[in-house]
Amino acid sequence: MSARIGVYVCECGPNIPDRIDIDRVLEEISPLKDVAVAKRYRLLCSNDGKKYLADEIRSEKLTHLVVAACSPRDHEKTFMKVCLEAGLNPFLFQMVNIREQCAWIFSEKSEATRMAVKYIRAGISRVTLHEPLLQKEIKATPDVLVVGGGIAGVETALSLAGQKRRVYLVERSDALGGTAARLGRLLPHQGTDMRLIQEKIEHAENNENISVFKGCEVEDIRGFLGNFEVSLKRSGGEPPPEMFRVGAVVVATGFALWDAFDPDVTGYGKIDDVVTSLEFEAMSASGKILKKNGSPPRSVALIHCVGRKEKGYCSKVCCLYSLKFAHQLKDSQPAPDVFEFYSDLCLPEKTDQDVFEEAKKRGVRFLRADDIRVEGRNGKIRIAYRDGSAEEAVEVEMAVLAPAMVPAPDSDRLARMLNIPLDETGFFKEAHSMLDPVSAPISGIYIAGCASGPKSIPESVVQAQAASGKILSVLMLGKTLEPEVKVSTIKEELCTGCQTCLNVCFYGAISFDAFRGVSVVNEAICRGCGSCVGSCPSGAISSKQFTYQQLFKEVMEALR
Amino acid sequence: MTQEFKPNLVGYLCNWCSYAGADLAGATKLEIKPTLSVVRVMCSSRVNSNLVLTALAWGADGVLIAGCHPGDCHYEQGNYYARRRFALLKKILESLDLEADRIQLSWISAAEGKRYADIVNDFAEKISRRGPSPLRNHSKI
């Protein structure tokens, strides 16, 4: 059967005929090969217009449709729907933009008319090359995998778990809660009730829609939004506990403390009673802030910013928890002398300044220091510091280091497995740090809490709730997902197996079939950007609706 | 034959930014010279030397590639690929003495209707001054 193309020029009220001689256009278009009908209509996107178009498709037995009207960004979807209703595959349709990019920008009517003819001819010659495509629907699993059971992971699990949605919460260590559960105290304005965090953890443990896997890690994961297959392994190396399917993944792997500091500079590991902030929290949680010899310290140095220079970023919460330590020390009887060695103070929240002023009132000494060296001297700790030129020193009985927060160990392995990037600091990279801060660049993968960089507990909780919100709106119960249709495909006969495309695809949609020696696109992941098409040296890849032939037809008409 | 030379230009515009910018130029009724035919692609990274050289070989006097500003590509990194590919193509054209300034890569966001109009008009003006492409009469479609 030969093609019967219907070409419909929309007047869009006065918008188009004011600037384009539509009758002239129709005169030029009508005689073209395969054009069965070429007509004009007042307003095709109106209800009457859509009905008219559907009737025309049927009565004229059209095999292809070209609509010359506004921008495809306005009404391509509208007319695709009309095609579908009229029984024409919606991909055998081409929209030609003669309003925004023709009628409205060219001042001379004759020129605008000439350009409109060009564009419509291009539409006609490409549309016969269109392939009828099928909008697939995939059944999505509403279940979610949360990697990391810190406060961010626990909050995510609690926000998502529901009657028809299971959450798999995978925690590498043998307890939920992460660092938040190991703190001795909260920041001054966060209250004193440590049970709040413990209660969250218990709720997660007892929720029948949450499967908690402690002492486990993700062994492998593959798939795409709506359909990931996950297998777990036990950290100890015992047989893998389970395999399951989820629709989305939340990375909530948190942070670790930097530990590569120089013992000759910090004294850590060499001098008694030099401890890290987390060791201090552990003492505080046990209720005993004591020196190694069992007596309470009569003076304490709190050293901020350990590793900030080396790491190149501020860890955001260290100033505050060091202030928390200062207050806590001042609460004890008798109160020790407390020195805060800082290089810059980071007090971002509305309540933080008060905490700082209060600490000063309680006699905490704030000493600005660029360079600090911790030395052992006659059983005491000597802090030699420099602000500007002169070196000064203070002697104390205990020193607490606030090391930089760094990504959780093995984040790179998880990133590789999930096919998502880390940023320069090694934390997980957001899809957009400003506008999409809880999404990874790949659909279906989200990031919450310190996994994307240092944060406080409330900030981590906000992110957990935001990621949950995103997931709830994408993986709606009972709804199917419509993957991209205009995907790329690789012609096996032309592919040399060079794997250039594999490295170019940002979404990891291409894999290499070693047996056949060719690359293959996973259509469920492909977004149809065409990067791979542009990169393939053999011209083996083609993206649907944007094939070389189709684009060449447009170029040919442009240059006719 | 004193008629002013009107160049024939091809513009590959990415769907998400530059094509939208071109639409905005229209919606705000900016005047553009009728010299450039737009070919929509999903991302500037789709445009490679094959597409550009074919247009030149078929007689285009100039080819414009436009995509989202660096960092704004809808597909994250596409325009970085486009930029590298463009630099390479430019070098190749230069080394073949093929008037490399007949190809241009520009970043145009969806909000930059004015910028789109200016870029197209300036490009048209520049190519008008340069005259017809030397390839024009060598090849026939």
Ligand SMILES: Cc1cc2nc3c(=O)[nH]c(=O)nc-3n(C[C@H](O)[C@H](O)[C@H](O)COP(=O)(O)OP(=O)(O)OC[C@H]3O[C@@H](n4cnc5c(N)ncnc54)[C@H](O)[C@@H]3O)c2cc1C
């Ligand atoms: C000394 C100190 C004191 C602090 N005090 C306060 C305070 O008073 N108030 C406040 O608001 N904030 C405080 N913070 C910050 C607070 O600890 C963090 O905001 C919070 O812990 C972040 O939670 P998270 O879930 O993102 O990460 P984490 O607490 O780090 O939890 C991540 C969890 O993921 C697990 N995990 C990591 N990788 C994997 C993997 N690959 N597979 C499975 N599991 C994995 C880890 O074992 C961990 O349990 C303090 C931080 C420090 C260092």
Ligand code: SF4
């Ligand atoms: S770039 Fe082309 S030839 Fe190379 S592996 Fe990919 S499809 Fe095959």
Ligand code: SF4
């Ligand atoms: S079109 Fe884009 S998303 Fe699809 S396989 Fe190619 S590079 Fe990947």
Ligand code: FES
């Ligand atoms: S989508 Fe505009 S450059 Fe990639």
